[in-house]
Amino acid sequence: MQFIVKSVAFLSLVMWLPSCSSSIAPPLTTASGRDYWGHRPGPKGFRTVILDAGHGGKDSGAVSPYTRQREKDLTLDTVKRVRAELGSDFKVILMRDDDTFVDLDDRVARANRYGDAILVSIHYNSSGAATRGPETYFWRVDSHGLAVRVQQAMESVSPVESGNRGMVRRRLRLTRNPEIPCILAEVGYLSNSQESRLVSSAAYRQKMAKAIAGAIRMQSKIGDSGTGPLPRPINAPPSRPTDARE
Numbered sequence: 535m536q537f538i539v540k541s542v543a544f545l546s547l548v549m550w551l552p553s554c555s556s557s558i559a560p561p562l563t564t565a566s567g568r569d570y571w572g573h574r575p576g577p578k579g580f581r582t583v584i585l586d587a588g589h590g591g592k593d594s595g596a597v598s599p600y601t602r603q604r605e606k607d608l609t610l611d612t613v614k615r616v617r618a619e620l621g622s623d624f625k626v627i628l629m630r631d632d633d634t635f636v637d638l639d640d641r642v643a644r645a646n647r648y649g650d651a652i653l654v655s656i657h658y659n660s661s662g663a664a665t666r667g668p669e670t671y672f673w674r675v676d677s678h679g680l681a682v683r684v685q686q687a688m689e690s691v692s693p694v695e696s697g698n699r700g701m702v703r704r705r706l707r708l709t710r711n712p713e714i715p716c717i718l719a720e721v722g723y724l725s726n727s728q729e730s731r732l733v734s735s736a737a738y739r740q741k742m743a744k745a746i747a748g749a750i751r752m753q754s755k756i757g758d759s760g761t762g763p764l765p766r767p768i769n770a771p772p773s774r775p776t777d778a779r780e
Contacts, residue, residue, distance in 0.1 A: 572674025573767040577715050578757030582625045582651035583750055584644075585613040586708065588658075588718075591635025596660035598724040601734045605658045605724060606633065608733060612656050612721065615743030620750065627651075638707045638775070645712040652680060653716035654750065655708045658733060659723045666726040668692050669699035671718040673709040678765055679758035681717045683749035688721060691741045696722070696729060703765065707773045719746065 587609040589595030595605025610633070617626045629644060630636050645653045659669070668688035672681035685701050699720075708718050721742055722729040732738050758764070 571767060571769055572676045572715070574676045575764065576676050576679035576753065576758040576761070577650075577652055578754065580650050580652055580754050581623075582627065582648050583620060584627045584629065584648065584651055584653045584714075585616055586629040586641055586645075586653060586655035587613045588655055590630050590633055593635055596658055596724045598730040598734070600727050600730045601724075603724065603730070603734055605660075608658050608721075608724075608739070609656045611736075612739050612743055615740055616654075616656070616747050616750075619744050619747035623751070624754075629655075639711075642707060642711045645714060645716065648714065651714050652750070652753070653708070653712050653714055654680075654684065654746070655716070655718040656746075657718060657720050659720040660725040661723060663725055663727070666723045666729040667697040667699040668722060669702055669720045671702050671704045671706060671709050671720070672716075673703060673705050673768075673770075674715065675764050675767055677709065677715045677717050679761040680715055680749070680753045682761040683753050684717060684719050684746055687745035687749035688719065688742060691738075691745045692722070693732070696732075705770055705773050707775075709773075710770065711772045 587606070589604075589606035589609060591606075593606065595609070597604050610630070613628060614631070617628065620626050627648070629641050641655075645651070659665075668685065670681045670685040670688070672678060681701050689698055706718060709716055721739075722733045724730045724733070733742075
């Protein structure tokens, strides 16, 4: 009987160990030597900025029912404005510079070609007609400070009545899978009549682009200083195409 009890206890321990070790797995590095999880402070002193215009080509993204403007056109216009605002102080790389389709996994692979860099993906959102306001998605710990700065920058331009949708920690392919700090910024909601007409203005998009560029500059200059405590690390596998609509 004593032998049986000890055997059962041992088997229980063996069965428990994998689940325990997966939850406290040590930080891993990729083949390129980068932090697999992104459990580190945010970037500082970087000089390469990768700008991703969401959607493109056969993928129009959201379409405004009020102005008929397509998300893919607005995102491309916005990233080009951000690039112009950043000027020659940074090496700016556009994931796409025309109306072409780029698969999300290809965008991740392109981002991973660069070391000392950040990735900012620009989108325009869609939901219920009453929903409006900018919001910023992030996942990795090293992306938190950049997300805070970009969100605050967009809020400084967005009308007060649009509200503050804040930051969302979500495991998307462009917030989890790149090996560099990466965020996804939703400038506004095309499904809201007031905000849809607002973002249709080139002058408004220019203000947003200038604010986003300023946030990028500030992150490069002082890192995470002033952006609050870092979020808790979460060890989660890369996002898959079936996980969420992006």
